[in-house]
Amino acid sequence: MSKIKGGPQILSSVQNALRLLKSFSTFEPTKRVGELAESLGLAKSTVSRLLSTLASEGFVIKDEKTNAYRLGLSVLTLGGIITNDLEIHKEAAPVLYKLVNDTGETAHLAILDGLDTIYIHKEECNHPVRILTHLGRRNPSYCTSSGKVLLAFSEPKIVGKVIDGGLVKHMHNTITDPGQLQGELEIIREQGFAVSTEELTEGTRSVAAPIRDYTGQVVSAITVVGPIQRMTDHKINRIAKKVMEAGNEASERLGYDERYFKRLRS
Template sequence: MAKSKPEPQVLSSVSNALRILKSFSAIEPTKRVGELAESLGLAKSTVSRLMSTLAHEGFVIKDKDSQSYRLGVSVLTLAGIVTNDLDIHKEASPVLHKLVNDTGETTHLAVMDGLDTIYIHKEECYHPVRILTHLGRRNPSYCTSSGKVLLAFSDEQVVEDVISQGLVSHTRNSITDPDRLRSELEIVREKNYAVSTEELTEGTRSVAAPIRDYTGRVVSAVTVVGPIQRMKEYKIRDIAAKVIAAGEEASERLGYDERFFK
């Protein structure tokens, strides 16, 4: 009879410290001890000790006036190491920069984390009016173009998990019907790109295409996003062609060879 693998030993103090760090976001960049204790279900004294330790190591910084904390430079340092070491980040960076020049709009590199989509790299456009986006911010996958690309090429169970989690309406254009989402993902697979028009944020439109690794697996999505006043409907096909080409170039840089998958 095969032995089951032993459960990994988990230090509660380390786990709680990591939970605290992960609770910060672009929407909530500052936190107070009381807020953290309530949201994480921990004692204030425990949170206070952990925050003092994290502050000593540079992972959080305390504002003496407001008594709130924000993430420190040590987090940024580690983030830089991770992104610089990611093959997808290194190989796609020049592709995104070229795509900005080709389309005139901001480009992103997105990956799935759990059931959400996260931007891990961004190349800004040169227009004075830009769409405000945040690296590391979690976006619902079903109402972003990059998320729909990643869902379209994910296992079917991932799609069903997103649906079971609930398709919440963020704008009047958000997809909230499960069958409509499944149909749209099928279209994404056929066209090899996805479009999102005011589905998460009003006044914005984005176009995304897949990036594959050497095994043919879709590991990321390249996205162009801008205001609908500039990214007009009649431009979508031309923009999509450029985004698809960028995704193909990034895929080739990761070792993908389409000839082996025909």
């Protein structure tokens, strides 16, 4: 039991196992027993047992030579299932593909999960110079173009939480001032797209636009990322237009009727 007042019942060993899995990352794809014990605050013996169990079901793989553990293929299988399961995919995938062809840059579909954005789909460009991202990648919402789009069209409460959570300076262009963020979101609502230039990652620029479902709600964002050298100022408007068109097409495929909602608003 971890919560105090009779909340949902949590199994601590399972929780430990899940946290252990989550402690893997793109930057640290392998981990050892000792490290994990330390970072999770558990005894080595406990971690060892957790890993054996995880390994027996294929969630981690042990390198018998080095004793290092990495994520296992079960995880990949589950990832494939959820990908298939997400509705938006089926509709937005072809749009995304077209967008990559039109712009020559990698495109993503992103949604808000808590206060972060998550890439739920990725269509890679074939430029040799690429931006390193991956499916399922979690980024802070306030310093990515997709995140800003999603914030701009979500409840003010969410934006408040993001601000309360702290606007950490990841790069020289990161927005750290709450007022400035609010202003930016207002602009995004007006112009219908967001741009982010070196706010999270050095040398990258991204453009994003909203995707709406049949209720008119913004459910995800479509975004294009590339190195700033290719995403130049005078190309950015053309790209933004393409991204918005793609967003609109995806929205229509999800049953969004723009004219109906425009009439409502007026």
